[in-house]
Amino acid sequence: MRKELAKTYDPQGIEDRIYKNWEEKKYFHAEVDRTRKPFTIVIPPPNITGQLHMGHALDNTMQDILIRFKRMQGYNTLWQPGTDHAAIATEVKVIDSLKKQGINKNDLGREGFLEKCWEWRAEYGSRIVNQLKKLGSSCDWDRERFTMDEGCSKAVQEVFIKMHKKGWIYKGSRIINWCPVCKTSISDAEVQYEEQAGHFWHIKYPLIEADGSVSRTRFLEFATTRPETMLGDTAVAVHPEDERYQDLIGQKVFLPFVDRQIPVVADEYVDREFGTGVVKITPAHDPNDFEVGKRHGLPEINILNDDATINENGGKFAGMDRYACRAQIVRELEEMGLLVGIEDHVHNVGTHDRCGTTVEPMIKPQWFVKMDELIKPAEEAVRNGDIKLIPKRMEKTYFNWTGGIRDWCISRQLWWGHRIPAYTCDKCGEITVADSMPETCPCCGHNSLTQDPDTLDTWFSSALWPFSTLGWPDKTEELDYFYPTDVLVTGYDIIFFWVIRMIFSGYEQMGEKPFHTVLFHGLVRDALGRKMSKSLNNGIDPLEIIRDFGADALRMTLITGNAPGNDMRFYNERVIANRNFGNKVWNASRFIMMNMKEGEEAGDVMPEGLNAEDKWILSRCNTVVREATENMEKYELGIAVQKVYDFIWDEFCDWYIEMVKPRLYQSDDEKTREAALWTLQTVLITSLKLLHPYMPFITEEIFTTIQSREETIMLSAWPVYREDFSFPHEEEGIGLVKEAVRAIRNVRAERNVAPSRKAKVIIVSEDPAVLDIFREDEIFFRTLAFASETVLAADKSAVPEGSVSAVLPQETIYIPLADLLDVAAETERLKKEEKRLLGELKRCEGMLSNERFLAKAPKAKVDQEKEKQARYQQQLEGVRRELDQLARM
């Protein structure tokens, strides 16, 4: 064959070519096939606004590894791809781009604006998909879905109507989080708390005297961080058992500016210890106050417009911005002598996670999903292990949410999204929920109705993703066959947004979990451990990494070097190391191919006459197959590939290939050359397969070059452990040889012996079995340890004076390098060794004379200790003999 390959592996060009081929051959495509077991993953749909970032790269690499692994294991694998319409994110982008053209959203009208959104999607929606392909993602692109395509929209409508009928979706006036910039409500999960330096304004309200006049002497003092909300105050609250204020409960205070008299109420919500123990109550603009208001039947006075300016309820402040009003009110309070003081105060302010605007709690009619019943099966599933979260600690986070869940506000005052299928009668106001506009109002028969202008939270549709993508609500073959899916791979940051909601939706709509395992990964941080963010401009572009080092190197970097679920730091040195590994594999393969004759491909049958080293590497490879597979079954992807990496580089390349070179270069025995070549190919191909899920491109490139029986590695069979490839005796033997070779190299390196200077090696062991092993593998001392000749002896009578030595557990190695022997230095070295061994022996003896250890430790442990003791004893004797001899020189 003698294929010529480039000296270094250059992924550029190769990767695109390979991916194109995979796509054309439809290797990623899955069809329902009842004769095979399915394995399914649904992709976390990236936003159509998105650009591939490191988080996507990690997430999708993990999914691709699982899919490729299972595909090779023979499963009928479906990786279901798709994208998310990303309601608010997209709407913001489209508004922005319109603004640049001088177009206002409202001028376009709803239909016109939606048209622009669809245009935007057509232009950018496939961008991230193409980027996922660069990564090597083996998604079934023929089945690509979109959260707002016909099927998914139908699913959304179906769920809404069904749940509404059940009473689990309702419309109500609740306090919700309002974003004054996006002008929409947002759910609790979308509020991000941010520490801000603010102030505590200490304010006092005058009491109302018995005669109804405003007191000039008696006041009630409290503190607030948002003075402007006082315009909406409808009470002041104290703790019911607070002695200081007992007499005031039920009395009234005077609210300046709006000239309102408001009651002093008693409520346990108030913390007596905090501040003055008095709280102003603004039911319309604070969630806690809202609750208090409900308990005491207080009026709810909304003082804000949708853009957070003060409305007509704010009296003379109407029209002012909330912060301008705040400043104005403080000034005026001061003039009125009602401002007691100002304190600096750092507090957490809720902001909108999309735009960073400080949210305002407001009372608005909104649609909600009732959570108390819905959440039960979702909580139970994780509790009883029906759904496994990996790593397990994520369960605590999960329960943290299921425990204190509030109803989910699902309506958004946006246009881009699934419009709520609710129709209000223009005459009687009755709301009808239906799959299309009713002809007449079922309540009064009026024929004019208006659809609810709001759309649904973007997560409402993604919650249905695992089954809506498979065709639900239709009863499709796909749904029946691929659902429930198997694993969900995602970051822990969207447990609440998405994972929980998919789980309860799955149970509610399908009566079955959406997946049995959730595999979480951490955040990809920059080299300094900071979150990658636009504001810091410290993001690393995965596409640039792919361009410079290849997708394989990027994938390896993302998957290794950190524990499951932990955050990781990304830095280029690691990518380079992995790129180098790819090159290592490339060159090992190149070496093997250079030594293959035309058509000389390894068959399945193990040839006769394998050498010890052949059996050793096969046996080691076999072990790695077993272990790596086990790790992957447990989703320990990084550990699995690390083992393969170490095996390929250390054992296969650095030892086996070196051992086998003489047999390839100058063998007079064709049989032994063929045996070596067979082993080389077999181990390489097995390793490539183990590596393929992680480094799909380079493994495919080599695989298709080195063998011609199969057309792609991605559909080849995953290696399995084979009893006939297990050679424990040879593993031990080569282990001894490696140890001896290393010892000789060490001795020579320490003394700076030039590699060109060959020397005799004398190995002395009392154990004939050990000598047999060395006899068989004698050549390695010449090829790997610079030996001119190897002498094996049962005693050291043949060892010349002045040899340097290395004492090993089962043998002592002598190298006659008299001119290099420095008696003093050698003595010192051996003395050190003696001391070390004495220390070890002391430790062994200590343990073995410890009766409690003997009584309580497992027997295997005790035996192990005894063995060690014997070994150290032997070595110690060897060292002492050496010292004796040195002393005589």
Place this chain on the structure above:
RNA sequence: GGAAUCGUAGCUCAGCUGGGAUGAGCGUUCGCCUCACACGCGAGAGGUCACGGGUUCGAGCCCCGUCGGUUCCACCA
């Protein structure tokens, strides 16, 4: 305020259900352009496993506490 997580070699991190730290990559020192690879080969140096207690025959690993970093949740006006 509650919770999670981390603190192991100069740096970034592995260390499985407790049994001697042969840890890995990068960096570093010494020697090698050895006909697969200098994106390489060989040989080293480098660690009181944050600190203090406890459980255990035995703890980097389990428990408690302290200090330091990160994150999530709640949000007290």
